[in-house]
Amino acid sequence: MTLMPSSTLTSVWSPANRFLEWFGDLGFFAWQVLRAAVRRPFEGRELIRQLDEIGSRSFPLVALAGAAIGAVLALESRSSLVQFGAKSMLPAAIVFSIIHETGPVVTGLIVSGRVGAGIGAELGAMKVTEQIDAIEASGVNPYKFLAFTRIVACILMLPLLTLAADFCGVMMGWIANTLVEPISFHKFINQGLAGTSFNDFLAPTFRTAVFGLIIGMIGCFQGMRTQGGTAGVGLSATSSVVLSSLFVILADVILVKLILVFFS
Amino acid sequence: MMSPEQAVLLDVQENGATAAESSAEKTDAPAVAITGLHKSFASQIVLNRIDLTVGSGETLAVLGRSGTGKSVLLKLIIGLQKPDSGSIRIHGQEITLLDLDALNEIRKKMGFLFQHAALYDSLTVEQNIAFPLKRHTKMTESEQRDRVKELLAGVGMERDLEKMPSDLSGGMQKRVGLARALALEPGILLLDEPTAGLDPITSGEIDELILKLQEEHDMASVVVTHDLHSAKTIADRIALLHDGNVLIEGSFEELEQSDDQFVSEFLKRDS
Numbered sequence: 001m002t003l004m005p006s007s008t009l010t011s012v013w014s015p016a017n018r019f020l021e022w023f024g025d026l027g028f029f030a031w032q033v034l035r036a037a038v039r040r041p042f043e044g045r046e047l048i049r050q051l052d053e054i055g056s057r058s059f060p061l062v063a064l065a066g067a068a069i070g071a072v073l074a075l076e077s078r079s080s081l082v083q084f085g086a087k088s089m090l091p092a093a094i095v096f097s098i099i100h101e102t103g104p105v106v107t108g109l110i111v112s113g114r115v116g117a118g119i120g121a122e123l124g125a126m127k128v129t130e131q132i133d134a135i136e137a138s139g140v141n142p143y144k145f146l147a148f149t150r151i152v153a154c155i156l157m158l159p160l161l162t163l164a165a166d167f168c169g170v171m172m173g174w175i176a177n178t179l180v181e182p183i184s185f186h187k188f189i190n191q192g193l194a195g196t197s198f199n200d201f202l203a204p205t206f207r208t209a210v211f212g213l214i215i216g217m218i219g220c221f222q223g224m225r226t227q228g229g230t231a232g233v234g235l236s237a238t239s240s241v242v243l244s245s246l247f248v249i250l251a252d253v254i255l256v257k258l259i260l261v262f263f264s
Numbered sequence: 265m266m267s268p269e270q271a272v273l274l275d276v277q278e279n280g281a282t283a284a285e286s287s288a289e290k291t292d293a294p295a296v297a298i299t300g301l302h303k304s305f306a307s308q309i310v311l312n313r314i315d316l317t318v319g320s321g322e323t324l325a326v327l328g329r330s331g332t333g334k335s336v337l338l339k340l341i342i343g344l345q346k347p348d349s350g351s352i353r354i355h356g357q358e359i360t361l362l363d364l365d366a367l368n369e370i371r372k373k374m375g376f377l378f379q380h381a382a383l384y385d386s387l388t389v390e391q392n393i394a395f396p397l398k399r400h401t402k403m404t405e406s407e408q409r410d411r412v413k414e415l416l417a418g419v420g421m422e423r424d425l426e427k428m429p430s431d432l433s434g435g436m437q438k439r440v441g442l443a444r445a446l447a448l449e450p451g452i453l454l455l456d457e458p459t460a461g462l463d464p465i466t467s468g469e470i471d472e473l474i475l476k477l478q479e480e481h482d483m484a485s486v487v488v489t490h491d492l493h494s495a496k497t498i499a500d501r502i503a504l505l506h507d508g509n510v511l512i513e514g515s516f517e518e519l520e521q522s523d524d525q526f527v528s529e530f531l532k533r534d535s
Contacts, residue, residue: 039365041399125385134382137342138396138444139371141364 036144050153066165070172094173095192108211120240123223154216293356295484301350312508325499375445381437383429435466
């Protein structure tokens with residue numbers, strides 16, 4: 001048996017150690033947020049401000065992305081389905097694809113880019129300029145005022161934004177389809193929804209609440225542990241986007257499997 | 265034999281350690297009493313079992329070279345950092361082992377001016393000062409506004425209610441920071457480099473303002489500064505930190521009479 005050289009062990013162990021340490025810190029952060037959440041005051045005003053910041057201001061981008069995907073799906077799928085003589089399946093293919101997978105994932109990734117970076121940079125800047133210390137010094141719990149409100153706003157807004165993306169995607173899919181071969185919206189929707197049940201909408205839409213939890217939690221965590229001035233703020237913004245996107249994709253795979261097990 | 269940490273823990277347990285209690289019965293206690301305070305970061309010892317006391321209505325200036333733990337000391341006093349060992353008593357109440365809720369009760373009795381003011385940059389001047397009032401008092405909106413105006417008038421900035429922090433100069437930010445620190449009428453004021461980065465005239469104005477506010481509010485103050493002139497103007501006593509220890513503590517005149525080479529060099533360099 002040959003032993004691994006110590007340098008190889010170190011090069012493997014060091015990143016693994018940092019990864020475990022990061023997870024441990026994230027767990028502790030989540031616990032602090034949870035503890036703060038159950039205590040008064042509940043910071044209703046700040047929550048409403050964050051709902052507006054995260055929800056309303058992400059709406060145009062999410063709607064545009066949903067619409068673009070609906071149009072692309074309609075244009076790309078048409079030729080394939082025509083080849084197989086399944087042109088009548090086009091509405092169902094567009095609606096099913098958008099509601100089940102494309103709408104939720106695209107919304108999750110767009111929000112993780114816009115909101116994740118925003119939260120990471122904002123809280124990071126507050127951390128390096130001692131604003132978070134100032135909040136704490138004035139006897140206010142920053143885990144509640146800054147983190148809990150943003151995380152809850154992300155959880156509540158992601159399903160609503162997903163519905164908006166789905167709606168715009170289906171509408172644009174119909175428009176793109178109609179431009180090539182006119183079809184009434186009523187018929188398009190009837191064909192699209194044929195054979196689908198309420199569960200087909202419910203589970204995929206509400207799994208984005210988990211995406212919201214991931215985006216809010218990682219954005220706040222990375223922001224509130226920022227170190228090292230403006231460079232650190234940039235790093236926090238970037239790492240918030242990268243990590244939250246990565247975990248959204250991972251969570252999507254796991255949740256799709258769970259939805260197939262429990263809702264099929 | 266009991267370690268200092270165990271003694272503190274036992275004391276906290278015996279006394280219930282809640283912020284609300286015992287303040288009335290301990291009014292004779294010094295505003296801040298620090299005993300055997302030790303703090304290190306990795307292998308670097310920043311504060312090495314230091315003792316300091318600040319009486320009610322008294323101003324202590326903490327001087328020392330950069331990186332000697334002056335700002336850390338303030339953050340330990342307000343509980344933003346935890347000491348490795350030692351005791352910090354605020355009006356007789358041990359704070360090092362308090363839970364967050366109890367510590368927040370103590371924090372309401374302290375005001376903190378950060379080195380760069382640390383104003384919330386997404387809020388206006390008025391909202392910055394109203395921030396602690398909204399959360400810790402039952403004042404109505406109009407009462408809060410009156411209080412904010414009163415505090416801003418006290419620091420000479422009553423016309424800047426609606427301005428954003430980014431629209432203010434460094435000196436103006438310090439004034440607003442002072443007004444915010446005084447919002448809850450604290451018994452203890454902690455000032456981290458109140459004149460750092462300011463020109464001599466503005467520094468003098470800030471010193472005069474601090475003196476005026478101390479007279480008006482009768483607070484105990486701990487001022488961390490590099491500015492010897494400022495310390496001489498506003499402090500009753502001065503403590504000089506060196507190598508993690510309090511090298512000398514006393515009036516400015518006592519420091520001037522010291523034979524210690526470091527003290528002489530420090531005073532000479534700064535004068």
